[in-house]
Amino acid sequence: MKKGKKASAGPRSSTRKGRRRGPFEPDPRGGKPKFYITVAYPYPSGAMHVGHGRTYTVPDVIARFHRMRGENVLYPMGFHCTGTPVVGISERIARGDPKALWLYGDLYRVPRKTLEEFVKPETIVDYFSREYRRNMTDLLLGIDWRRTFKTIDPHYKRFIEWQYRNLMARERVYRGEHPVKWCPNDRNAVGDHDLLQGDRAQVTEYTLLKFRMEDGTVLPAATLRPETLFGCTNFWVRADATYRKVKVNGETWLVSGPGREKLENQQKQVEDLGEVPGGSLVGKMVKTPHTGKPVPILPAPLVDPKVGTGLVFSVPAHAPYDYMGLMDLKKAGDPAAAGMEPIPLIAVEGYGRVPAEEICRQLNVGSQTDPKLEEATETLYHDEFTRGTVNPGIPAYGGMKVAQAREKVKADLRARGEADILYDFSMFPVVCRCNTECIVKILPDQWFLKYSDPPWKQRVKEAMGAMRLVPPEVASQFLHTVDWLDDWACTRRVGLGTTFQWDPAQIVEPLSDSVIYMAYYTIAHHMRTIPLEKVGDSLFDYVLLGKGTPEKTGVGAPLARRMRGEFRYWYPYDWRFSAKDLVSNHLTFQVFHHTAIFPAKFWPRGIVVFGIGLLEGAKMSSSKGNVVLLDDALKQYGPDVVRLFLVSAAEPWQDFDWRQSAVEATREALRRFEKTVTGILHAKPAPARPGDLEAVDRWLLSRLQSRIRLAGDTLDSFQTRQAVQQAFYGMEADLRWYRRRTDTRRPGARFVLREAARAWILLMAPFTPRACARLWKRISAAPLETAPYPRADRRRVDPRAEAAEELIERTTQDIQEILRVTGKTPRSLVLYTAPEWKHRLLRLVSQKGPDIKAVMAEAQKTPGLRERLGEVAPAAKKMAALLHDLGEERVGRARGLREPEVLRGAALFLSREFHCPVEVHPADESPQDARARESLPLRPAVTIF
RNA sequence: GCAGGGGUAGCCAAGCUUGGUCAAAGGCAGCAGACUCAAGAUCUGCCCGCGUAGGCGUGCGGGGGUUCAAAUCCCCUCCCCUGCACCA
Incomplete structure (x- = not known):
């Protein structure tokens, strides 16, 4: 503590x-x-x-x-x-x-x-x-x-206050109101993660259409589809529910109990005037808004008092629920419903005159309480919205696309006071963790960051365009986020945080107080030495923006200058790392804020997403x-x-x-590393004498250079996995082959191994610093952390040595495969390298490509080949395959390799591997051993005795 | 639904941008052998099928196409993951 x-x-x-x-x-x-x-x-x-x-x-x-x-x-x-x-x-x-x-x-x-x-x-x-x-x-x-630092440190809070004054001055913050999911019990906005149920529900904007009774009482029906008003045949209430008569903005409204609560939470002045049983409304008439058509009020169980206002207007032609409600009444013999027919107003391709009827029939819906109605409704609403058009006969809206007509009806009716807005959930129920059913509340005095501002978005895109984003695929996600972002509520009523200066009852929302703190780090160690009362805008203005003078910062000019210098030295940050779930908020926000507060030269340089x-x-x-x-x-x-x-x-x-098994494998790998390096460092060091080096030594040094190069390149592009493949597993594989191949007690080998071990420690140092430091101490007294990372030495790259080693390795594998397939145990092995004419043929094939005819034509003209055309044809085929297998590059590299010499040099190794004597015979133009004819360049013939 | 990413051998995972060098790296698990009193570790080999000579066949979610040639390019389709806001 x-x-x-x-x-x-x-x-x-x-x-x-x-x-x-x-x-x-x-x-x-x-x-x-x-x-x-x-x-x-x-x-x-x-x-x-x-x-x-x-x-x-x-x-x-x-x-x-x-x-x-x-x-x-x-x-x-x-x-x-x-x-x-x-x-x-x-x-x-x-x-x-x-x-x-x-x-x-x-x-x-x-x-x-x-x-x-x-x-x-x-x-x-x-x-x-x-x-x-x-x-x-x-x-x-x-x-x-x-x-x-912690974000609740007083110094940091000063920084956030400064940030918001800054944003306010630049008009990036404004006050407004906003609908949120709200728990009446906690008296707080709730996030999706705080919900027991309904975390997929969205707050949706419903239109309240004002139906009026004879006496002027308003029956507001909440709908997502105000354009269907023209197909209204009747009005639905729940006969067994109690409705409230309330005064809203000077009008008398009738709504369900939950509906009343919603109005109150959505910035409406609500005054109770009494209760009305739903049953007493049945049979009365209401006039539709806009068209003023009288329609009867009918009872329907489909009405849920908790949804919307508990009042529904009926469009049986286009709403499956309404259609079934009407059918149910007809079946029950209700006289009011008897003569009532659906009024179609939307034409949709693929549907007949009365789409609701059609889809109910298709899905075999039984009544208005049938759960299949959900699906029917979803399908039909979707189809009508995306493909429907309003019938030409409808005044003012006829011929419009549904999506278009909807917005226009809503706007027109609102403008004339015949409609209002109600926010409600898209799904029910929505239940808070405290087990209370949530509602939508409009929060007044909410403060917003204006992320929707087009010029601001444009600046962010500009910044992102200049940034390096890793991996590059996330770029489209970022750009998409920038487009999609809307204004962000940047204050909260509960939690820890910095008091919001324009409303002390609120704090700055946590994702909004963590967007430019990377700049704070550059001066954080100085900040803690400054008494809180001296920390003010003049300090941040000067240090972070270069505004004002160091003398006026209140902390003394020398310190202020130093802080300014340090900020300018470090900023902008080079890279920011974060998990991918922050792409659509934090990572994008912080670019927004950087572009708002700092000049372009301090904008972020790069992001790596995890x-x-x-x-x-x-x-x-x-x-x-x-x-x-x-x-x-x-x-x-x-x-x-x-x-x-x-x-x-x-x-x-x-x-x-x-995975535990994989972690344990890593542990073993690291053990091998330490053991191998320790073993090498234990051996007597050998002075570097070029004459001591054999081909295989030059091979190891050459391989080492490419490991070094690849490890560095991959780390440069943050590919830590690939880097470990090179710096660790690649190195290990090379060393394993090397030690299998040669006598490591030779001075040349000791020298080469020591070089490799030294480089290996350095290559591994970023990953496993503790083990590497322990090993490094045996080599150098200098600290490992700042030891120079190895650089590939081009002079040590030796393609010839690599080609020779590849020949040996391939030959070893060939022999192995033959032994495996035949099941033989060899008493001795004889290798025949390919004669000169086959090398010549290989060059010919690689020039002419896989076109055997062209090759043969050329061979007829070539001395050394034309004498044995019978052998040339099948050999050429094999060479084409060989080229195809190895690729031009490797074949080219092997050109000029003196195969007999290389293989003789490896004879001792091969006889050790296969526990028998190994002979190497150079090319023989007319061999007695039939197998010798199989020889190809890079693939000696093998005879087992 | 919208946006982004992905489906590769028993499992994990490279490759796909720039088609041939891919039966397809590497790791894990498994099998066999060497070492060892034994176990572990280490080393070697096997690890799609067939094969007593280094080979042949099949093959990279499914279907179709382009091409001399496709895991790699194009189209369609199925499935999986992530995000979708007042929450860190």
């Missing part, structure tokens, strides 16, 4: 003068390019699991790589503590909710004493941010902890307990194994799967 306090607030010893800075606490430095990466900071409401581990390990690997490349690398970390979740958690713990107690007590193993303190939300974020820091340190993340984590193939989920805690993984496997696995299991943008 004490230690943690120190960690997150107030000046720390690490900022004291004279303390030696580690490589992870960078300050601006001339002569070195800067590299600034940030990750979306965690919300510390629970323990870290291995999925979080990866999110922070990937950037660390990249950071270490760039540091070794000689760059000045900044990787900071803060904690996002604003928002409602921890408030909910503390409440649940306070009331002893068993699930919460299990999650925090058993799964996260929070000490009982601490758990008791969790009744205060701040304690939760305090505790877990300390845990995060501890885990991150254990994971060997090279984070600059001098700069850490995949999500799976656990043994199933989605990781804390609440379900399907997680491996990072702490446990670190204790069990150690940081190197965890890191290596997390970055090599998949590329960062792909989903990765934590």
Whole structure:
């Protein structure tokens, strides 16, 4: 606790003068390019699991790589503590909710004493941010902890206040009202994740059509399809429901009980005037709005008092429910319904005159309570909306597309006071976690970020166009998000956070207070040394925007100048990393805010989007307990194994799967690495004498260069998995072959192996720093973190040596296959290389391509070939296949290889492999051994005795 | 529904942009052998089918097409995953 306090607030010893800075606490430095990466900071409401581990390990690997490349690398970390979740958690713990107690007590193993303190939300974020820091340190993340902060720190809040004053001045924020899902019990807006039921329900805008009774009483019917007004035959009420007579904006309305509540929550002045039983309405007449046609009020069970206003107007021609309602009445012999016929007003291709009737018949709907009506309604509404047109006979709207007519009817009627708006859910019911049924409430005094603003969107697109987005496929997602984004409510009434200055009852919404904090990191370590009362707009204006003068910042000109300098040094950030589910909000928001507040030269440079984590193939989920805690993984496997696995299991943008068997394999792999390198370093070092090197030594050095090149290139493009394939598995495969191939006690071999081991340690250092540091100590006293990353040495690339080794490897495989197929155990092996004329033929085939006729024509003219045309034809065919198999490049590289020499050099190796003597015979123009005729370039003939 | 991503051998996963070098890297699991008192680790081989000579056949969700040639390009179709807002 004490230690943690120190960690997150107030000046720390690490900022004291004279303390030696580690490589992870960078300050601006001339002569070195800067590299600034940030990750979306965690919300510390629970323990870290291995999925979080990866999110922070990937950037660390990249950071270490760039540091070794000689760059000045900044990787900071803060904690996002604003928002409602921890408030909910503390409440649940306070009331002893068993699930919460299990999650925090058993799964996260929070000490009982601490758990008791969790009744205060701040304690939760305090505790877990300390845990995060501890885990991150254990994971060997090279984070600059001098700069850490929490979003509820007073200094940070000042920063957010400054940000919003800024946005307000630029008219990016405005006040309005907004409909939200609302729990009347909690008296709070609820998000989808807080719902027991109905999380797929959307808030939809219904049109209230005002039907009027004789005495002027308004019966407002809520509808999604105001254009169907022209097909209205009657009006529906629920006979067994009680309606409320209320005064709304000077009119007398009749609505259901729930309907009344909705009106009240949607900014209407509602005054109760009494109750009316639904049954008493039946039989009366109402006039339709706009057309003024009198229609009768009829009873129908299809009416749900909870939906809309509990009043429905009936369009039996186009609404399956209404159609069945009418049919039911007719069947019951209701006289009012007897002469009533559907009035069609929409024509849809594929349907007849009365579509509702048709679809009810098709689906075999029995009555108005038949569940099949849902499907019928959905299908018909969709078809009419997308393909329907209004009948030409309808005045003013005839001939219009349904979608078009709908908007026009709505607008026209609203303008004349014959219609109003009611928000309601698209699905029912919507139930809050507290088991209360939710309603739609219009929140007044809501504040918005104007993400819908076209010029702003345009700037964001511009910024994104100049950014590097990884993987490139996400670009379209980002652009789509920019287009789709609407204004964002940026204040909240509950939760932790920064008070919203224009309405102190609200706080800045958590996704809106985390969009430019990457800039804050550049000065965070200085901020904590400044007394809070000196932190004001003039400071941020100067440091972040260059406005004003350093003298007026209130913190002293030298410090102000220094902060300004540091901001300008680090900014813009080079890369931002985050999980892919933040693309459609945070990652896009932060680009919006950067373009709003900073000049273009400080706009983001790049984004890397992460995949999500799976656990043994199933989605990781804390609440379900399907997680491996990072702490446990670190204790069990150690940081190197965890890191290596997390970055090599998949590329960062792909989903990765934590599989125990795979993690254990990684552990073994790392053991082999350490063992191999240790073994090499143990051996007596050998001086470099070029004369000592054999072909196979040059082969290893040559391979080493391509491993180095590929490992660096792939890390440059964030392909951590591919990089590990090269830096680890590729290196291992080369070394394995090398040690199988040759006597490693030779001086030349010792020299080459030492070179390889040295490079190997450096290549692995970004992934497994602890093991590498241990090994590195035997080589150098310099710190590994800043040791130079290996560079491929072109002079050591030796295509000839690689071709020779490939010949040996292929020959080994050939022999193996023959032995396997025949089941023989050889007493001796004889290899025949191909004669010169076959090499000549190969060149001919590679020139002429697979056209055998052309090859033969040429062969007839070629001395050395024309004498043996009978042999040439089948050989040419095989060579075409060989070329096809190996590719021009490899065949070309092998050209000029002295095969007999190469194979003789490997004879000892081959006889060891196959436990028998191996002879190599050079090309023989007229061999006695029939098998020798099978020989081809790059594929010696093999005879087994 | 809209948008984005994906379906490759027992499993995971590369390859697909730039068609031939792909029976298709790598890993896991499995089998056999070497080492060992034994186990583990390590090394070697096998791991679609057939095959006593390095080969042949089938094959990359399903269907169709382009091409001398398709896992790779085009069209249609089925299935899976993610996001869709006032929530971090």
